[in-house]
Amino acid sequence: MWSLTVCSGWLLAALSLCMLAGFFSNDRQLQNKQMKNLRRCAVAPIILVLAGVVCAQNQTPLIPAGKTLEIAEHIYVIPDQRVNLVPNIGVIVGRDGVLVIDTGMGPKNAETVLGEVKKITSERIAYLTVTHFHPEHGMGAQAFPPGTTIIYSMAQKTELMAKGKDYISMFKGFSPEIAELLKPVRIIMPNVTFAEEAEVNLGDVSARLLHWGPAHTLGDEFVFLPEKRVLFGGDVVVNRFFPIMPDGDANGRNWIKMLERMEKLNPAIVVPGHGEVGDAVLIAKMREYLEFVRDRVEQMKSQGSTLADVEKRLEPEIRAKYKDWGNPNWIKNAIDNFYNTSAK
Numbered sequence: 001m002w003s004l005t006v007c008s009g010w011l012l013a014a015l016s017l018c019m020l021a022g023f024f025s026n027d028r029q030l031q032n033k034q035m036k037n038l039r040r041c042a043v044a045p046i047i048l049v050l051a052g053v054v055c056a057q058n059q060t061p062l063i064p065a066g067k068t069l070e071i072a073e074h075i076y077v078i079p080d081q082r083v084n085l086v087p088n089i090g091v092i093v094g095r096d097g098v099l100v101i102d103t104g105m106g107p108k109n110a111e112t113v114l115g116e117v118k119k120i121t122s123e124r125i126a127y128l129t130v131t132h133f134h135p136e137h138g139m140g141a142q143a144f145p146p147g148t149t150i151i152y153s154m155a156q157k158t159e160l161m162a163k164g165k166d167y168i169s170m171f172k173g174f175s176p177e178i179a180e181l182l183k184p185v186r187i188i189m190p191n192v193t194f195a196e197e198a199e200v201n202l203g204d205v206s207a208r209l210l211h212w213g214p215a216h217t218l219g220d221e222f223v224f225l226p227e228k229r230v231l232f233g234g235d236v237v238v239n240r241f242f243p244i245m246p247d248g249d250a251n252g253r254n255w256i257k258m259l260e261r262m263e264k265l266n267p268a269i270v271v272p273g274h275g276e277v278g279d280a281v282l283i284a285k286m287r288e289y290l291e292f293v294r295d296r297v298e299q300m301k302s303q304g305s306t307l308a309d310v311e312k313r314l315e316p317e318i319r320a321k322y323k324d325w326g327n328p329n330w331i332k333n334a335i336d337n338f339y340n341t342s343a344k
């Protein structure tokens with residue numbers, strides 16, 4: 001019953017958002033203008049799919065305490081334990097302070113992260129960086145101690161400003177528990193931004209913060225620690241979950257290129273945005289999946305199949321091929337993304 005209420009709430013929220021954006025307007029000129037704003041309305045698919053995912057799982061997304069793993073010297077992960085809307089959090093401990101990667105959703109989760117950092121080290125948190133603007137990744141920044149230098153890619157800052165509030169409202173509709181986590185959230189702007197790359201030097205360990213264009217979002221960022229060859233992939237790399245193309249800003253084609261570049265970094269350990277920690281095979285698997293969807297979509301489109309036909313035929317094929325991957329609701333979005341951007 002609970003799920004049903006929440007799911008219908010979601011549907012209404014999605015529809016009202018689109019209507020607010022004037023998407024259903026009868027005025028043609030306004031409609032054209034609003035088509036340009038489709039990105040705002042394009043949140044509707046994420047609402048519906050995520051609602052489905054959250055309704056299916058019905059678990060409050062809490063960062064776990066007492067589970068933190070040391071994955072290499074200086075480098076720790078607070079694992080997501082495969083709970084939807086809980087990301088893997090990175091903690092890098094150097095002589096000159098700590099860098100935290102992602103906060104969890106809302107200040108309550110960020111407090112858990114801060115508690116875990118205290119258990120590892122007495123060093124102060126010098127830096128926070130966020131892999132992308134989605135609420136479960138960065139919207140706990142306000143709980144970090146004053147004086148923490150917050151670093152985002154410029155594209156992420158712009159996207160946060162454009163979509164942050166809408167995403168908070170949407171996520172609040174997922175469940176009363178999520179609404180509670182997000183109620184106190186204030187959107188925090190970074191102290192420092194970078195275009196493509198920034199380096200954070202913690203004395204005896206350094207991190208490269210990288211932004212290589214749009215993939216899962218417009219502002220995806222990932223973190224590479226060259227000395228230990230550890231990569232934090234954000235949601236560009238997920239483990240045994242289907243990659244998510246939440247709205248019209250997702251870019252499957254650049255996503256593939258980005259994964260090719262990531263493979264060239266030759267990481268020994270890969271921390272995905274969601275799912276278990278692994279190695280470079282995770283990047284290859286993600287790339288192979290996206291290439292498979294792209295190639296099948298293009299093949300079917302070139303034979304004259306409509307988008308609806310492709311979805312109908314290809315989705316079951318993908319589900320069968322990737323049986324042990326979670327959240328298959330997102331397959332359709334990947335098909336649509338490649339279909340709509342295919343030249344053929």
Ligand SMILES: [Zn+2]
Binds near residue numbers: 132134
């Ligand atoms: Zn995300």
